[in-house]
Amino acid sequence: DKAILVGFVEEVKGYLPAITEGIKSLHKNPHQTEVMEETHRYAHTIKGAASMVGLAGLSHIAYYIEETLDEIAAGQLVMNDETAALLGKTVTQIEGYLEGVLTGTLRERPLLAEVTRAYRRLRGLPEEEDEAAVEEVLAEVAGAPVLAAEEEERPIPPPMVEVAHHEEISPELTEAFSLEAEDHLRNISTLLASLDKQPEHKGLLQDIRRSVHTLKGAAGAVGLRTIAQLAHRMEDLLDQLYDGNLAVDSDTMDLLFTSADALEDLVGGEVEEETMQGTLQGLYARYSILLGQEPSAEKLARKVEPLGEEKIIDLAELAPRPSEAIESEPPEKVVAPVLRKPGEVVRVPLERLDELVRLASELAISRTVFEQRMTDFAREVKELQLSAERLRRVSSNLETQYEVSALGDKLVLHGASVVGNPGPQPATLRLGSRQAFNTHGFDELEFDRYTEFHLLSRELAETTSDIRTVGNELDALIGDFDSILNRQRRLSSEIQDKLMHIRMVPLANLATRLHRAVRV
Structure with missing residues (x-):
């Protein structure tokens, strides 16, 4: 629907100046929690809304901004001149993307390739792997559902479990990642058990997504792409559940539990490659079925029209506080994850x-x-x-x-x-x-x-x-x-x-x- 698309573009353009001001303010003082949350909220809103209207490329570009802000808040990246310049350039590229969508002059693939390479340079990833990373992003964008066309869903090829990638990573990085991943996986499993009992509790979905998102970023930072890809699909499903596009039923809960178990096996490395390959193929097929169901045009219109008032996700998720206490009968208390500042935890063998x-x-x-x-x-x-x-x-x-x-x-x-x-x-x-x-x-x-x-x-x-x-x-x-x-x-x-x-x-x-x- 052209009207929905025009309304979406106008709404996003209204967010871009706030994001630009937030980046400038964070460049001067990166410890402004409120500014960080507000900027992150706008980027996340653009990402979610773009995905709903079928602009997967724009959603991926906004995701780069969101992920970078997450890493800055967690102390994994420094808000220096290079980071601020790249974030500002990305906002300009989003503006150009929107103009290209309206005028029909959008060249999405070169833009995505440029943005992907720029953020890989920011994180110090090797240049020889740029082409593979770009192809992976383009394949993911090409496989995303499109609003304008009812074309058949392209199955996402299951990622290969490459043991060689694990061997190429330094033992120090592997050990640090494993220790951090264990905490997130334990938290995910605990919260999933509570969500199974209280499927209507939005705070649990938000907390699970936060842990999955952090795990995905950590895996991508050390080069464990298989774990990052599976966590990314799990995060997409959690977004749909939070937005109400999908229901928390037995099928989705079983998929989430199975994905959490697969992530534990990938982190532990105790499962044979062939067995894990079969598990991943089944998981990606189930994700393709669930996430490939496109919502109706009326539902999308309801979601896009009030874009300024809608909260795709309560982005107070960056605040270091536990989720609200679960008001329920079960005696078990849900221990919500608390975001820690760098240096508060020491991990030793x-x-x-x-x-x-x-x-x-x-x-x-x-x-x-x-x-x-x-x-x-x-x-x-x-x-x-x-x-x-x-x-x-x-x-x-x-x-x-x-x-x-x-x-x-x-x-x-x-x-x-x-x-x-x-x-x-x-x-x-x-x-x-x-x-x-x-x-x-x-x-x-x-x-x-x-x-x-x-x-x-x-x-x-x-x-x-x-x-x-x-x-x-x-x-x-x-x-x-x-x-x-x-x-x-x-x-x-x-x-x-x-x-x-x-x-x-x-x-x-x-x-x-x-x-x-x-x-x-």
Whole structure:
């Protein structure tokens, strides 16, 4: 219908200035979440509406803008001059595409080839694979349903499972992709199980599509085209379900479950190539049947006329928040995916985590041994303090009882020998006799009055005092060690517990495998 097409072109032209302004604003500050969401919403609306009116080429070009904005928001691409220039050029190419549609001068294939090569250069993909990528895009666009013609649907050839492509990818990229893909696949399986119980819940469809879209982008970035193609078809089906063009029934749910299982097998690489090839052929045939059903002209008119008010998808999907809680009877709670900012998650091999758990256990054992030795040390310090106390008493007795009496006996004997009187004399007499005796020479030095016994007694007293001081210092150190050991005990126990929590797998993560086993 020409009127529908003209209305569509006018509506899209109204979106292009907003997209251009959004690109300029994001070039200045790429962390503007609201601007990112608004620009992404316009690009996604153009993509969905173009697909509905049969302009598959325009839908694919708008998809490049949408995917690039997703990667910028996820931190996989940088919003530099090159990225901003390419996005701005793409908006201009969309405008030219619309003019060509109205005037009949559109050259779609060269335009798609140019856009595809430009975005491959932006992502640093090898030039030698450009031709294959362009042919793939052109084949996909050629196989899309056309509004103006009721031509027979072209079957999309099933992609070959090329093991060589996996081998050409570096092990580091493969490992990083596998770890990220496991999270998305687990989330997809969990949400599909909830969608099967609540087919009318739009938030679940939106969350599933978000995970599938992210998985598709990650697979395409590392060169896993088979996974990216299957995820792309799955995303197309989810778009149709969200828009209401298809119903969430047993057939579509079975196709989604089977596709999720096939993605798990492709990521794991545990299925033989021939078996996977047959599975993919069946899946692509079913997608061709479901997605090849064209809606009626009246339905398209209803979808295209209010294009400004319609929301093909609520593009708040870029906001890092979980979906709304499911208001339903089932006791199971749907865990919605939360978009994480780069750097919030660290992925490490399981062997390294096991090594940390082992080291934490050895640390706890070493701490226990150290505590036992500290107990022995404290006991020896107590013994040392008791011995020091005994030495103090012995030293005190020597000083008070024997040292003074020995010194007094020496003075008495010395005075008697001078005066010639062997009997006891008063102190004044003894002192006067000494002074009389020494009038012809020098006085006796103070130190000469002490014998070796006095010196040993004084040294014993000083040593006893030193030992007591050392014992008191050691006792204070033991108190400090006790507080440090208590803190060390708490920290090591907490580290060990948290490492075990990280190492253990929540039962909810295994539920998806159990669901698959029940379905099979």
